[in-house]
Amino acid sequence: MASAYNPIYTDVPEKDVFALHFLQTLSNLRTQNSFSSPDNKTSDRVKKIKKAAYVSMARAAGGTNRLWSRSLLHQAAKRNNKNVRFLRRKRRVTWLMRRRSNRGDPIEDVAAERLRNLVPGGGGMETSKLMEETAHYIKCLSMQVKVMQCLVDGLSPK
C-alpha cells in the first residue's frame, strides 16, 4: 500500500487479530448475566455488541499506541467506572488549543472539526496529527467491518 513511502506509520495488524479480539470480547459479554436472559432488549444488546466491537478494535489495532484507540478505551473504561489510567492529556490539550487558535483556514477548520467529532480522541489533536489518526482509524474500521461481516455471514442461517 501507500505505507511504503509514507513516513507515517499506519500499519494495521491482520484480520485474525481483529477477529480474535472481537471474539474474546464477545465471549466476555456472554459471561455476563444480562446477556443470556431472554427478556433483554435488543437495543441494549446491540449497544453492547457495538461497544464490544469498538473496544476490541481498539485493542487489536494497537492498544494505547494510538490516540484514537487510547481515547476509545478511556471512554469505555469510564463508562464501566474502571480506573482511568490515562492522565497525561490535559497539558497537551491546553497547549494545542492555544496553538490552534492561531490557525485561520476556515474551510479546513470546519471539516477538521467534523472529523474531530467523528474520530475518537480527536479533540486534542492538531490537524496533521488528526489526519494520521484518521488514516489509521479508517484502516482499523474497515478491518473490523470485514471481521464482523464474516461473523454475520457465518452465523446467519443458510
Add this chain to the structure above:
Amino acid sequence: MDVSEKDELRNGDDTTVNYDESANNPPPDWRVSGSNPVSDSYPTENLMMETLWYDPTNVQAVGYGGFNGGGNASSSSSFRGNIDRSLEMGWSLPNLLPPKGGNGMFLPNASSFLPPSMAQFPADSGFIERAARFSLFSGGSFSEMMNQQQPLGNPESVGLFLQGQCTSNEVNVVGVAHNDASAGMKETNVRSSEQGNKQNVSEDTQSSGGKGGETSSKGFDSKKRKRNKQNAEADQSQRSQQSEEEADNNGGGDKKRNDEQSPNSQGNKTNSGKQQGKQTSDPKDGYIHVRARRGQATNSHSLAERVRREKISERMKFLQDLVPGCNKVTGKAVMLDEIINYVQSLQRQVEFLSMKLATVNPQMDFNLEGLLAKDALQLRAGTSSATPFPPNMPMVYPPLPHGFMQQTLSSMGRNISSPLSPPINGGYKRQETNGWEGDLQNVIHINYGAGDVPPDSQAAAATEASLPSSNMKVEP
C-alpha cells in the same frame, strides 16, 4: 550534616551538568537552593508548559524540572515529545532572558516568564521582530549556538551579541561567524567575527551578485539560513549535514561548492536549493529545517504555516489512497468531506453489523473455543501480530480435546463459502478473502453440529473463566 550537604551539592552539580549546559558557573548558593526543591520542580514544569517556552539548549535533558535553562529544558524536552516536530517560532528567544536576568533565584522569575512579558525584553524597537527572524529555524543551530554562548558565563554578552547581530547588515547576513572555526566560541571572537562578517557580507553580495540574477532569492533564503548560523561549530556541523542533504538534492555542479567551507559556499548552497521549500529533518535534534521558497514571504509565522500546510496535504494524499473513489477529487474541502463521509459510513456499517449479530444469534452460544483455537492456529501459522496473544495461547489450547482440533484442521481444506450478502453500503465494495471466511464459517458450522460439545462444557467453563482474566492481561 556536612555529608548530606555535599551530597546535595553533588546532586545539584550533576543536574546542572546534565541539564544545564547553558549556565556553567552558577553561584553556589543557587546550586544549593536549586538542589533542594527537586521534588517541587514538577509544578514549575507545569508552569513552564503553560508559558510555551522551551530551551533549545537542553534538548537532551531528561524531564527534570530544574531551574534556569534546566527549568525551560524540562518543558522543552517534554514539549518536544508532544510537539509535532514542527517549527518553533521565535519562542526560543525569550529563553535568552533567564540568563540575562542574572543567576539568582529563578523560581520567582519563572512566574514572570510569560509570553506577554516580552516587554521585559531589552528595549529595542525592532528587536523582537529581528529576534523572531533570527531564531527562525530555532533548531539545532540555535541550540548549539546557545550552548556555545552560554558557557561564556556572561549573560549580558548573549543579549549584546544578539543586538549586535541584529544591527548588522540585514540584506545578506552571510555565514556570520561560521568561518571562525574556533572550538569554543568566545565573546571576543563573536565580536570580531561581527566585524569580519560585515566584510564578508560585502564580499558575498558581490559574489552572489555575480551568480546571475539569483541574488534576491538567495538573499531571502540565505538570510533565513544564515541568521541561524551564528556559531562556527554549529554552523559547520549543520553545514556538513545540510551540505550532504543538499548534495543529495541538487545536481552535480553544486557539490563541490557545498564542500567548501568559506563564506561563498553559503551563498552557493542556498543558490542551489532555493527553488523548492525543502524540509529536512535534523536527526540530532528532531527539528525540521525549512527553507523559504523563492519569492515568498519569509515571516516565521508564514513559514510555519507553509510547513503545516504541506504536512496536511501530504497526509491528505495518503488518505486519498485509503478512501476508495477519491482519486479524482481535488481540493482539500471536498477531500475532507469525502473522508468524513467514509468514516461515517464505516461507523454505520459497524453499527448495522452489530445489530445483525445481535439478532442473528440471540444467545451467542456458538462454540467460541473452537473459533478461538482456530484463530489461534491461523495466528500461529501466519504472521506475528503486535498483540500479546501468544501468552494467552496456553490457556486456550490445553482444555480442548485433540479430536476436535483435528476436525477443525481437516475442515480448513473444505471451502464452503456462502455467497456474500450484497454490500451494505453500495458505494464501497468489500474485498474479502474467500478462503478466510470460508474457514471461519466452517469452524462455526462444525461447532454447531459437533457432537464433541459436551466434553467441552467443562473446558468451556474453564476457558471462559480464563478468558476474562486473559482479557485483563491483553490490555497493554
